[in-house]
Amino acid sequence: MNSLDELIKKMIKGDRRALGKIITLMENDSSSSAYIIPKIHYLTGKAHIVGITGPPGSGKSSIVDKLISYYRNEGKKVGVVAIDPTSPFTGGAILGDRIRMKKHYTDKEVFIRSMATRGNLGGLSEATGNTIKALDAFGKDVIIIETVGAGQVEVDVVKVADTVVVVSVPSMGDSVQTLKAGIMEIGDIFAVNKADIEGVEKCIMEIRMMLELSDKEEGWNPPIMKTFGNKDDGANELYDEIKKHNSFLFDSGYHEKRRIIREKTELFNILQNLFIKNLYSTVSEKEMDELAKKIANREKDPYMIIEELIPRLKKLI
């Protein structure tokens, strides 16, 4: 038995450090995932996956903190994946979502993992999907994914959840603008957070109007909840709605349909990453720079170059 097998075995038995290491391996390198996932995939599929998304500063982490408490009160084991942006300038990131979840730091049944968005080439979706599987195989009953949801990649990440909560804040005209950009359609539940500040009714009305325009074929009417940061008031009801939505998915048969959509998204992501990786090993970054120079100097056009590359691209896999 090699050391990676040993690590997987330890993880399945409940070793927290082994789980931490396995997530790192899969985040850093798809070939590790190709070894690890086949060994854990068949143990997964039991956890309820909850996505929480909304603009920066809307209070997602505080809401997650409350939800963890409720789940723990019912004896549920909780995993959290908190995604924060990587700086596009330096490639570094400060991951601070944990700060809002302080009271769960030493609860051994709560596993919080911070993840940076890293490159733009699609690795995030693959890494998040695999991290969810690892937490599931580890035995978590609920897995919460928290992300800003700005940009296609992050929307993709949260879209795969069983239940998606979209958080917004009143008096931030822009927040609804942000929501319009694509996360509005994926919300199963809407939380208007910091509902004690002015403009809450207007915010609720705007969300309601937008919802009336979209049609959800599943027959679930997304509720709009008022929440107040990390106060119990409101968070309690939000928690109930999340559980209600989960029951709805099972009763209506949409649970399986969503899972199929999720696996399709994952499969697509993995394939896409594989192609990109192979593309870079076939046509180096340096060569791409040279080709781009020719296009810029009007010596060649992009399609002409692709035509020339096709024989090499056919050998990609």
Add this chain to the structure above:
Amino acid sequence: MPEKKLRILIAKPGLDGHDRGAKVVARALRDAGMEVIYTGLRQTPESIVETALQEDVDVIGLSILSGAHNHLFKKVIDLLKEEGAEDIPIFGGGIIPEDDMPYLKGIGVKKIFGPGTNTGDIVTYIKEMTNKF
């Protein structure tokens, strides 16, 4: 495409009143391309070790201003041992008298950075220590 990144935990154990220095270091490490997990003020050694395990960090940096460094560093190191994670290197910063440094080195603290340290030196030190870049 997946890529490898250094993950660093910057933590403040004990009852310090502010975390200015820790935040400066966190930013400097981020600007050097690292992923910095920052946990905020007033952490216990237990919570720091638990975070280090969950986040699978390559290095732990502890900032202490309160004077309780001897006790807090020892506690963190002991707990790491209990979890079989003593291989995660620890460095420190804050207000730590010269006289206490031999003791801290002795229990396994790799390096202490005092006030006035150039953040670039910390970056270089971490990169050399982890030997990954």
